[in-house]
Amino acid sequence: MIEIKHVSKSYKKGEKVVDNINLEINDGEIFGFIGLNGAGKTTTIKMITGILEIDEGNIFIDGKSIITSPIEAKKQMGLVPDSPDMFLKLKGIEYLNFIADCYNVSKEERIERIEKFAKEFEIYEDLEDKIESYSHGMRQKIVIIGVLLHTPQNWILDEPITGLDPKSAYDLKKTMREYANSGKTVFFSTHILEIADELCDRIGIINKGKIIFVGTLKELKEKFGDKKTLEEIFLDII
Amino acid sequence: MKEKIKNIINLTMVYIKENNESLKIINFKTRQINKRNIIFWTYVILLFAITYVSYQAVEYLKKIGKPEIFLNGYFLFLEILIILKTIILSINIFYFSKDIENILYLPLKPVEILLSKFNTLLYMNYEMELIFGLLPFIIYGIYNSLSLMYYINLILVLIIFPIFATLIVSIIMIFLMKTIKLFKNKDLMQIIITFILIAILMVFLNETMQYIFNNMSNIQNNQQGTLDLVNDKIIETNKYFLSIYPATKILEENNFKVIVYYFELIVINLLGFALFYFFGNKFYLEQLLKANFYFKPKKNKKIKLNKKVKKYQIGKSYLKKEIKLLTRNPMFFMQSIYNVILITVVISILIIALVPQFRQVMQIEEYKEQFKDLKFDIEAVCIIIGLIQITTLFNYCSITAYSREGKYAYYLKTLPVSLHKQFIYKNISQIFLNTICAIIILIMINLEIPEISGEYFYTMFIISFLMIIINSFILTLIDLLMPKLEWDSEYEILKNSKNKLLQYVLIVFNVLFLNYIEKIFEKYNLDKSLYAFIGILICILIIFNILFNKFKNKLYKNIN
Numbered sequence: 001m002i003e004i005k006h007v008s009k010s011y012k013k014g015e016k017v018v019d020n021i022n023l024e025i026n027d028g029e030i031f032g033f034i035g036l037n038g039a040g041k042t043t044t045i046k047m048i049t050g051i052l053e054i055d056e057g058n059i060f061i062d063g064k065s066i067i068t069s070p071i072e073a074k075k076q077m078g079l080v081p082d083s084p085d086m087f088l089k090l091k092g093i094e095y096l097n098f099i100a101d102c103y104n105v106s107k108e109e110r111i112e113r114i115e116k117f118a119k120e121f122e123i124y125e126d127l128e129d130k131i132e133s134y135s136h137g138m139r140q141k142i143v144i145i146g147v148l149l150h151t152p153q154n155w156i157l158d159e160p161i162t163g164l165d166p167k168s169a170y171d172l173k174k175t176m177r178e179y180a181n182s183g184k185t186v187f188f189s190t191h192i193l194e195i196a197d198e199l200c201d202r203i204g205i206i207n208k209g210k211i212i213f214v215g216t217l218k219e220l221k222e223k224f225g226d227k228k229t230l231e232e233i234f235l236d237i238i
Numbered sequence: 239m240k241e242k243i244k245n246i247i248n249l250t251m252v253y254i255k256e257n258n259e260s261l262k263i264i265n266f267k268t269r270q271i272n273k274r275n276i277i278f279w280t281y282v283i284l285l286f287a288i289t290y291v292s293y294q295a296v297e298y299l300k301k302i303g304k305p306e307i308f309l310n311g312y313f314l315f316l317e318i319l320i321i322l323k324t325i326i327l328s329i330n331i332f333y334f335s336k337d338i339e340n341i342l343y344l345p346l347k348p349v350e351i352l353l354s355k356f357n358t359l360l361y362m363n364y365e366m367e368l369i370f371g372l373l374p375f376i377i378y379g380i381y382n383s384l385s386l387m388y389y390i391n392l393i394l395v396l397i398i399f400p401i402f403a404t405l406i407v408s409i410i411m412i413f414l415m416k417t418i419k420l421f422k423n424k425d426l427m428q429i430i431i432t433f434i435l436i437a438i439l440m441v442f443l444n445e446t447m448q449y450i451f452n453n454m455s456n457i458q459n460n461q462q463g464t465l466d467l468v469n470d471k472i473i474e475t476n477k478y479f480l481s482i483y484p485a486t487k488i489l490e491e492n493n494f495k496v497i498v499y500y501f502e503l504i505v506i507n508l509l510g511f512a513l514f515y516f517f518g519n520k521f522y523l524e525q526l527l528k529a530n531f532y533f534k535p536k537k538n539k540k541i542k543l544n545k546k547v548k549k550y551q552i553g554k555s556y557l558k559k560e561i562k563l564l565t566r567n568p569m570f571f572m573q574s575i576y577n578v579i580l581i582t583v584v585i586s587i588l589i590i591a592l593v594p595q596f597r598q599v600m601q602i603e604e605y606k607e608q609f610k611d612l613k614f615d616i617e618a619v620c621i622i623i624g625l626i627q628i629t630t631l632f633n634y635c636s637i638t639a640y641s642r643e644g645k646y647a648y649y650l651k652t653l654p655v656s657l658h659k660q661f662i663y664k665n666i667s668q669i670f671l672n673t674i675c676a677i678i679i680l681i682m683i684n685l686e687i688p689e690i691s692g693e694y695f696y697t698m699f700i701i702s703f704l705m706i707i708i709n710s711f712i713l714t715l716i717d718l719l720m721p722k723l724e725w726d727s728e729y730e731i732l733k734n735s736k737n738k739l740l741q742y743v744l745i746v747f748n749v750l751f752l753n754y755i756e757k758i759f760e761k762y763n764l765d766k767s768l769y770a771f772i773g774i775l776i777c778i779l780i781i782f783n784i785l786f787n788k789f790k791n792k793l794y795k796n797i798n
Contacts (some may be wrong), residue, residue, distance in 0.1 A: 050652060051652060081649060094562065
């Protein structure tokens with residue numbers, strides 16, 4: 001469960017990029033965080049994951065504050081960044097070992113999960129290659145496997161579908177649904193409305209740093225016009 | 239032909255402009271010097287330092303009537319700098335720079351790309367010459383009251399001088415690229431070729447030094463004679479470098495006869511250029527394509543997870559990751575590990591070569607009196623530790639600790655590993671390498687000066703080790719506060735880096751600190767002084783760690 005309470009952030013004095021936002025993302029749901037480029041999505045994700053300091057408010061991950069108990073809070077989550085060009089000189093298997101060591105995953109669990117997910121994502125035979133030789137989609141997959149290795153209670157993804165081929169995008173969406181069905185939280189940002197429409201249990205719309213809507217897609221349509229498409233509603237309210 | 243020259247000039251201008259803009263010394267919009275730029279001020283300080291040292295050297299040599307030693311010696315120094323810089327840069331510029339993919343599809347001939355790249359390399363050498371070469375020679379001219387002709391010749395010589403060395407290194411590199419077929423692993427390729435080129439230079443310099451020192455073993459009993467001998471040997475060495483001798487002669491003779499030496503220089507350069515053009519034309523495109531577009535055939539690999547999956551403690555795992563990122567990346571390897579190996583070897587050679595010479599000088603009746611009070615005291619300790627500090631000057635592990643991770647360095651902050659612990663792990667590579675370097679230097683000194691009691695070596699090791707840790711912490715902190723995370727090629731991290739310059743400032747500060755320590759403790763018992771010194775360093779280390787832990791979130795705020 002992720003609780004965001006009265007959180008604000010500004011990079012320049014007097015210019016809040018995130019302005020007093022409140023969100024509660026429950027276990028077992030997929031929550032889509034929607035907004036235009038520069039709306040404050042990535043800044044919010046960076047605050048949730050402890051990358052950015054919070055100016056005001058607090059964020060709790062399964063009841064652990066990211067400010068006062070950062071290590072405990074971080075153990076409860078895993079992040080897939082928007083463009084995963086990290087640790088390029090490591091081999092896929094070395095990267096997974098490193099991440100598993102960070103989260104203290106046992107050897108038996110590692111073997112079982114690496115085998116399962118690497119085969120599922122069709123990169124099992126590439127694990128001995130350096131990440132730099134991977135395509136964008138493969139890099140995304142290895143980072144996703146890295147997160148799933150320690151089965152965090154909260155899975156956070158920043159623009160996860162961008163750059164993926166249709167097959168990989170389908171596999172990822174399927175995994176996200178399965179993950180949420182197992183009682184875990186999936187929080188992801190996107191600006192592609194179709195994905196939100198297809199995948200999310202609830203959505204939050206952020207515009208100029210402020211949350212302007214939180215609820216289900218049904219509630220959104222009821223509130224802003226039943227006959228309009230999601231795209232039309234979105235463009236109306238921002 | 240006209241079209242070809244136009245293409246070469248255009249491409250060269252693009253590369254040069256890119257290089258200048260990354261320096262940010264000149265604001266190209268306002269066409270003014272950016273006085274807030276730390277690189278600008280470091281260059282100013284460097285120019286002052288070089289001017290001062292050159293002035294001292296020229297004044298001394300003039301006083302003893304041997305001013306020409308400066309010309310011979312300084313040209314040799316400049317040539318070695320040019321060769322080293324070309325070795326480090328050439329393979330990256332010619333074969334592995336990121337721009338190659340973007341220019342290969344343009345309607346340019348390979349030789350046009352090759353010559354533009356060569357011009358860029360040459361331009362970078364001119365930049366270096368401007369800092370290290372111009373002022374010392376001007377000072378020489380002023381101090382020896384030379385005519386206007388000298389300054390005209392100086393400008394012409396400095397323009398022609400770096401061409402030959404740059405050509406030769408580039409030709410050797412083309413040959414090595416042709417000979418060593420390691421395109422499957424281009425990282426390894428870069429490391430090996432740079433290693434071979436530097437090894438060739440080191441062997442050559444070592445042989446030359448041995449030759450000079452062997453001839454000096456029959457040391458003469460007067461300073462004048464010794465200097466004559468040194469000058470003769472430098473001239474002999476210069477002749478091996480082909481372009482130094484005529485360049486020196488032009489500035490030395492300063493009359494119309496110098497046309498012969500100009501002719502010699504031009505012929506050497508033309509021959510070098512012809513060879514470069516010939517081999518470049520023949521091999522460059524083929525090598526360039528292999529280096530940039532090698533596709534590894536896919537094999538069905540059956541990975542044995544039982545063997546490949548290993549569980550380690552987080553500290554060990556983090557360190558393994560750091561070492562892999564350092565060693566598998568040619569630029570990081572050369573900028574950190576390779577530098578340390580090289581400088582340790584050079585310092586060791588110097589200790590082995592110079593200490594026996596110094597002992598011989600001490601035996602000469604004339605000098606015996608001067609050295610009779612020589613003893614091992616706090617001053618000697620500070621000199622040895624200062625020497626170790628200088629050898630660590632070129633280790634860039636810590637100063638690039640976070641920058642190496644690139645724009646995804648922020649991912650480290652999402653890991654459930656304390657930021658303080660990650661900071662410590664980031665320091666281990668530099669501490670380890672510098673400690674090895676310190677041990678080797680102390681062993682060398684112990685072997686050459688057995689008079690120093692063994693227990694002092696342990697104490698000196700502890701002091702050096704503590705200083706290495708403190709230095710590494712400070713350098714990593716600098717990188718943490720001012721990381722360079724936005725880069726396309728690894729070379730950019732250190733290219734014109736402000737942090738790198740701060741590393742040099744730190745070493746100067748360390749030397750001043752050692753000087754201060756020496757002044758404080760010079761009247762006290764050596765053992766007690768050393769223990770007090772260790773105590774001071776431990777206190778600094780503890781305070782640093784307490785403060786870091788307290789402010790870690792604030793310190794990490796630029797990694798985002």
